[in-house]
Amino acid sequence: MAEIIEKTRKTEAEQDASKFNFWADKQPCWEKCHCPELIKAECPATRYQFLACWEIEGTYCKLDDHGATGKDTSICEVCRVYKKFGNNEPIRLKLFGKGMDTELATLGKVAK
Ligand code: SF4
Known part of the structure; x- marks a missing residue:
């Protein structure tokens, strides 16, 4: 039972996180950097907008x-995006394993 409650809490917390949008009141990095559609579609910055890029x-x-x-x-x-919105806070990665797959990274996976 406690496990179910914990899972429910996690789900609620995840939902709250997904409602938060870091870029809501800011010009997002993909606009500021004029990223092409192809990059925007693949970059995790557009998919995980609850975090700063x-x-x-x-x-x-x-x-x-x-x-x-x-x-x-x-x-x-x-970067001008971080300088404008980063509030001089130290940069710390918070989301891993969702990054863009590069051609070389793909070749690396095949070679393993
Ligand atoms: S802060 Fe980093 S991830 Fe964000 S736009 Fe600049 S270089 Fe890219």
């Missing part, structure tokens, strides 16, 4: 030419 692993701009997973947030530190 710099808190999400594997957003388009975090990926480099070498098929990185997108854990490196150093680009965010100098």
